[in-house]
Amino acid sequence: MTAIEELAEGVAAGDRRALARAITLVESGRADHRAEADALLQALAIHKREALRIGLSGTPGVGKSTFIEAFGTMLTALGKKVAVLAVDPSSTRSGGSILGDKTRMERLARDPMAYIRPSPSQTELGGVARRTRDVVSLCEAAGFDVVLIETVGVGQSETLVASMSDLFLLLIAPAGGDELQGVKRGIMEIADLIVVNKADGDLKPVALRTVADYAGALRLMRKREGDPEGFPKVMAVSALEEEGLREVWDDIRALAGHRQDSGFWAARRINQARDWFEDEVRQGLLRQLRDDPGMERAMSDLGQAVADGRRTPGAAAAEVLARLRGKA
Numbered sequence: 514m515t516a517i518e519e520l521a522e523g524v525a526a527g528d529r530r531a532l533a534r535a536i537t538l539v540e541s542g543r544a545d546h547r548a549e550a551d552a553l554l555q556a557l558a559i560h561k562r563e564a565l566r567i568g569l570s571g572t573p574g575v576g577k578s579t580f581i582e583a584f585g586t587m588l589t590a591l592g593k594k595v596a597v598l599a600v601d602p603s604s605t606r607s608g609g610s611i612l613g614d615k616t617r618m619e620r621l622a623r624d625p626m627a628y629i630r631p632s633p634s635q636t637e638l639g640g641v642a643r644r645t646r647d648v649v650s651l652c653e654a655a656g657f658d659v660v661l662i663e664t665v666g667v668g669q670s671e672t673l674v675a676s677m678s679d680l681f682l683l684l685i686a687p688a689g690g691d692e693l694q695g696v697k698r699g700i701m702e703i704a705d706l707i708v709v710n711k712a713d714g715d716l717k718p719v720a721l722r723t724v725a726d727y728a729g730a731l732r733l734m735r736k737r738e739g740d741p742e743g744f745p746k747v748m749a750v751s752a753l754e755e756e757g758l759r760e761v762w763d764d765i766r767a768l769a770g771h772r773q774d775s776g777f778w779a780a781r782r783i784n785q786a787r788d789w790f791e792d793e794v795r796q797g798l799l800r801q802l803r804d805d806p807g808m809e810r811a812m813s814d815l816g817q818a819v820a821d822g823r824r825t826p827g828a829a830a831a832e833v834l835a836r837l838r839g840k841a
Contacts (some may be wrong), residue, residue, distance in 0.1 A: 516619055516731060517549055517552050517553050517556065518576045520534060520535055520538075520553060521553055521556040521557050523535075524553075524557060524651060524654050524655050525557060525560055525654055525656075525768065527655050527656045528655075529628060532628065532651060532652070532655045533630075535553060535651050536632075536648050537555040538550050538553065538631055539553070539554070539644050539647040539648060539651065540632065540644045540647075540648070543740050550647065550723060554581060554647060554650055554651075557650070557651070557693075558650075558652040560654050561709070562653045562654055563653055563782075564596070564649075564652060564653045564657050564658055564659055564660045565658065565659045565660070565679055565680070565765075565769060566649060566661045566662065566677065566678040566680075566767065567659065567660070567661050567662065567678060567680050567681075567682060568664065568675065568677070568678030568680070568681040568682070569581065569661055569662065569663050569664065569676035569681070569683075569684065570663070570664040570674065570682075570683060570684070571682075571683060571684030571685060571686075571710075572684070572685055572686060575684045575685055575686045575701045575710055575711075576684070576686070576710045576711060576752055576753075577663055577684055578599075578618055579662075579708055579710075579753060580621065580684060580708070580750070580752040581597055581599075581661055581663060581750040582617075582618040582620055582621040582752075583623070583752040583753075583755050583758055583766045584661075584758050584762075585597060585618075585621045585624070585627055585661065586620060586621055586624060586627075587755070587758050587759065587762065588658075588659055588762065589621075589624050589626035589627055592626075593626070593658040593659050594626050594627075594657045594658045594659070595621075595624075595626065595628070595658070595659045595660075595661065595754065596627070596628045596629075596630070596652040596655075596659070596660045596661070597618070597621070597627065597628070597629045597660075597661045597663065598630055598632065598645060598648055598660065598661065598662045598663065599618075599630070599631045599632070599663045600631075600632050600645065600651070600664055602773070605741070606686075608723055611778070612675060620791070627655065628655075630749070631650065632644075632645070632648070643780075645662065645677060646677050646684070646789055649677060650664070651802045655746070662671060662674060662677065662678055665803065675703045676746075676789075677785060677789075678790050679769060679772070679778065679781070679782075680705045680706070680765055680768060680769060681703050681705050681836075682704070682705065682706045682707075682708055682761075683700060683704035683706070683708070684708050684710050685708070685709055685723065685727070685759055686706060686710060686711055687709060687710075687711055687712065687716045687719040687720035687722075687723050687833065688719070688723055693797065698765070701730070701731075701734070702734065702737075704745055704747065705740075705744060705745050706744075706746060706747070706749070706761065706764060706765070707727050707731070707743060707745065707747040707748075707767075707769055708747075708749075708750055708761060709723045709724050709727070709747065709748070709749045709750070710718060710750055710751070710752055711751065711753070712749035712750060712751045712756070713751035713753055713754045713756070713758065717749075718750075719747045721749055722751070724747050724748065725748075727747040728746075728747050731745055731746070731747060738777065740768070740771075741767070741768065741771045744764075744768055748760060748761065748763065764774040774828050778784060798837070801837070802833070803838070808837065809828060810832070811833060811836055812833060815829040815832060816829070820827075
């Protein structure tokens with residue numbers, strides 16, 4: 514048995530150390546590790562296990578870690594195995610995580626039914642790490658029932674998380690109606706549930722007003738394909754007091770069940786797989802440009818010509834592509 518086959522067996526058996534090693538392998542940027550990672554994922558594909566993939570984001574200070582810990586603990590109490598992929602902003606010097614979500618979810622981190630994996634976003638846009646899709650596949654192969662993908666933060670490029678999740682939750686803090694101006698329409702359009710956190714103590718009346726504000730905004734938006742009546746919806750919760758979490762889970766299950774019964778779920782997974790393939794092709798072409806000394810020099814020379822105003826960006830890009838086709 515090869516080392517990769519042995520690692521695949523460990524992951525499929527739910528061995529946490531094997532899963533950690535597998536994730537480290539797929540997140541590596543080395544070319545030899547990439548080939549091994551592809552072989553590992555191919556070996557695990559035969560298990561065909563699927564988890565409920567939930568993307569989650571929120572404005573700074575909304576309490577994402579507190580919510581995930583309370584929500585994840587509730588799910589493990591229901592007998593669900595929960596994996597949390599916490600994508601942190603990266604250090605520009607070391608490339609490592611800045612926030613370290615695992616240290617902020619101590620209770621969930623100690624839960625034997627839960628697994629938390631912080632990953633640096635590095636230079637990747639979209640609020641997710643470069644290999645988040647691969648890590649999701651590994652967690653599914655390891656037998657987790659729910660995979661929570663916590664993204665870096667709210668922004669226009671944040672919508673990338675929708676390409677790898679089945680449902681998307683947007684967390685917001687209690688605020689006045691002006692808070693609506695601070696959340697991009699794009700992320701509002703992909704949110705399946707808008708969760709107003711911190712609905713406790715003096716903030717509870719404010720939270721309920723925020724729910725009303727967002728409910729009004731949602732009524733003005735076009736109904737989406739695959740949504741039953743009443744979705745997307747907005748609701749108030751208190752992660753600190755663990756109130757409203759079960760209602761969030763009930764709504765998630767209702768929406769997931771509707772999408773599965775209607776065929777929307779399967780079609781979405783197929784489209785996600787196709788998008789994943791096309792992204793891998795694009796990234797492979799970029800690696801080919803970087804790894805070929807001749808192409809790298811051409812890129813540098815043409816980049817300088819664009820900077821000097823001697824070539825337009827479009828013409829320079831067309832020349833690079835023509836050279837790449839010639840090499841092929």
